[in-house]
Amino acid sequence: MSLPIQKSQKQGRTFRLTAACVLLSMCLATPARVSADAGAVSRMSGEQAAKEISGSAIKSQVAATVSPYAPVLTTFNIEGKQLKALAYSADGTLLVQLMPIARAMGYTVEDQAGTGDLTLSKPRRVIKLTLYNSSYSVNGLTSSAKTPFVREGSTYVPLRQLATMSGYDIVLKGKNSYLLHSRPENELTISASGELAVTTEPYSFSIRYPVLSGSAHKEGIDKINHFLQNKAEGWKTQAEQELAQAWAAHPNKDKIIDYAHILPYGLQVEWTIAYNEKGLLSLYADTYQYMGESKQDKSIRYSWTFDLATGEELSLQQLAGNNPNYQTQINQYINLKIASGEAGPFAPLQFPGIETSSTGWYLLDGRIVVYVQQDAANFIHDGIFEIRIPVSRISGMEN
Secondary structure (H helix, E strand, O other): OOOOOOOOOOOOEEEEHHHHHHHHHOOOOOOOOOEOOOOOEEEEOOOOOOOOOOOHHHHHHHHHHOOOOOEEEEEEOOOOOEEEEEEEOOOOOEEEHHHHHHHHHHOOEEEEEEOOOOEEEOOOEEEEEEEEOEEEEEOOOOOOOOOOEEEEEEEEHHHHHHHHHEEEEEEHHHHHHHHEOOOOOOOOOEEEOOEEOOOOOOEEEOOOEEEEOOOHHHHHHHHHHHHHHHHHHHHHHHHHHHHHHHOOOOOOOOOOOOHHHOOOOOEEEEEEEEEOOOEEEEEEEEEEEEEEOOOOOOEEEEEEEEEEEOOOOHHHHHHHHOOHHHHHHHHHHHHHHHOOOOOOOOOOOOOOOOOOOOOOEEOOOEEEEEOOOOOOHHHOOOEEEEEEEHHHHHHHOOO
16 A cells, blocks of 8 residues: 555646656556565565465566467456456556456445546455556555556456455466465554645645554554654655755746646655554555755655554564574675576665665565665666565574
């Protein structure tokens, strides 16, 4: 779950109105992050066994069996329900017919005729999407992916995105055959806060943050909610100050009509719930601050992993079983993958080191995902480099 480019208070204006942000939405489209695991470069995770497939495995499977943009009748087994639906590859992403897959997942699908808006509803989850728009929302928190669209009367969506938002893993069962099974998620509802808004033009923006509820661990989730609220409010305050300074310093602002529609000013925060199982919650926020042409745009990722019972943030050393050598083992593992070429073509020449200012981590599918922050000068063009590490590599625990 992630947050889309936010609309300003001015009717009809969004950051996507600029060419730069159109390019950004293409790059942010899930799966947009580059990940590597045991030699595979992938864009999302989901592998838990030899046949558990990641975004790259879907890509390889489709590339081997389907010519680009050619729909193929594909078998899906979803919680014991077997069905067939059309699917095809588009730029390495497997897209599937929405209606049969969503209904097999237990969703009620509401299609608001003439608007392009679709709502998928079931207990604890409401997904909203719009045709030909790359923003999706889950309980008010949204993400970006390839745009859903209609082809020969059917709406198509990325399977990986739909499965991730719905709490499902994907297992490859054979040629054009997939098993989708739900994850054992925590008894927890995650929804969006109210807006934190700045209404000053031309740098108006609004952001939201996750709010946890529905858990027996009330003290723990209250503590986490307070933490996330403070983070979001801090970003809002800082962005408002920096954007005001950048706009005030622009030498030609008085000569430009509706300047922010051309080169935007504002803040976007996109949240992703990466892991929500076994009493742990791991999430991250990608922040994008647009500075017009006054200063360099910037992108920073923040990530945290919490114990829901206590509300405490867990350290990487704790997840490594308090192994005193965890940093050395992580650094060696990643640098070996980079040196061997297994980390993929977008890997840095050398890993800067875990728990430095340019790196971070989160949990995904029971593995540790280490990432390197994007280059501020190229964040529109470059994805974030990620590499997955089995917990057993640094803790001696069986993964």
